[in-house]
Amino acid sequence: MANVVGAIICYAIILILLIFRLHDIWPFFPIIAILIAMFHKIKNHYNSVAEQLRITDNNKAVCYSGNKVLVLVGNMTQATIGAVNYAHSLSKDVIALHVSTTETLSKDHEVEEEFKQFFPDITFVNVYSDYRDIIKPTVNYVNAASQKAKAHNSTLTVLIPQFVPRKPWQTLLHNQMNLRLKYYLRWNQDIIISSYSFHLKK
Numbered sequence: 001m002a003n004v005v006g007a008i009i010c011y012a013i014i015l016i017l018l019i020f021r022l023h024d025i026w027p028f029f030p031i032i033a034i035l036i037a038m039f040h041k042i043k044n045h046y047n048s049v050a051e052q053l054r055i056t057d058n059n060k061a062v063c064y065s066g067n068k069v070l071v072l073v074g075n076m077t078q079a080t081i082g083a084v085n086y087a088h089s090l091s092k093d094v095i096a097l098h099v100s101t102t103e104t105l106s107k108d109h110e111v112e113e114e115f116k117q118f119f120p121d122i123t124f125v126n127v128y129s130d131y132r133d134i135i136k137p138t139v140n141y142v143n144a145a146s147q148k149a150k151a152h153n154s155t156l157t158v159l160i161p162q163f164v165p166r167k168p169w170q171t172l173l174h175n176q177m178n179l180r181l182k183y184y185l186r187w188n189q190d191i192i193i194s195s196y197s198f199h200l201k202k
Contacts, residue, residue: 064153064155065154066091066093066152066154066155067090067091067093067154067157068091068094068095068145068149068154068155068156068157069091069094069159070094070145070156070157070159071083071087071095071096071159071161072098072138072158072160072181073096073097073111073115073124073161074098074161074177076115076118077163077198079162079163079197080115080161081118082196082198083160083161083196083198084096084118084119086196088122091157094122095123095145096115096124096125097125097127097138097141097142098112098124098126098127099128099129099137099138100126100127100128100129101129101132101133101134108126112124125141127141135181135184138181138185139184139188142185142191146188146191149190150190155191156190156191157191157192157193158192158193158194159196160182160193160194160196161195161196161198162174162175162178162195162196162197163175163198163200164197164199164200166199166201166202178195182195
């Protein structure tokens with residue numbers, strides 16, 4: 001009974017507003033229509049995600065021949081060394097990828113020499129970029145490496161070193177390039193993107 005009374009009151013209020021205050025409330029009608037359309041689209045998105053994630057009879061185990069780990073190397077830091085050590089625990093096939101630009105060319109040779117002092121048996125690939133663009137050369141190399149790995153029935157894991165500041169607000173000051181790299185790399189369906197986090201103590 002309470003629901004019926006409430007519904008009658010609501011309809012009565014709406015009717016009164018339509019008759020006497022239409023010139024004031026008409027902007028709400030397109031807003032309500034937009035909200036309804038938006039909620040309907042969101043519901044369809046959730047249904048689509050659930051359908052794509054649902055396990056079917058066609059699912060089966062896949063046996064890969066191996067796993068290549070590609071470590072993105074900027075400067076030689078504690079995070080870099082930890083990431084390479086972790087990569088070596090995942091696979092014996094590890095490649096370190098470094099992108100050189102015109103401004104950092106003189107310093108990049110030192111980075112490679114220092115890397116070889118710690119990891120003489122790991123391949124160090126230095127990709128040169130004419131501009132101050134690290135994203136495009138990295139994505140191009142990863143795409144080529146993923147296609148090669150796929151052709152050999154192997155997986156490719158891209159490992160991105162990063163450090164975690166002690167205070168949450170300091171996170172805004174660091175690792176911005178890593179976020180951009182992850183954004184552009186995530187569109188490649190044939191790679192696994194992983195992070196190695198080095199936690200700062202102070």
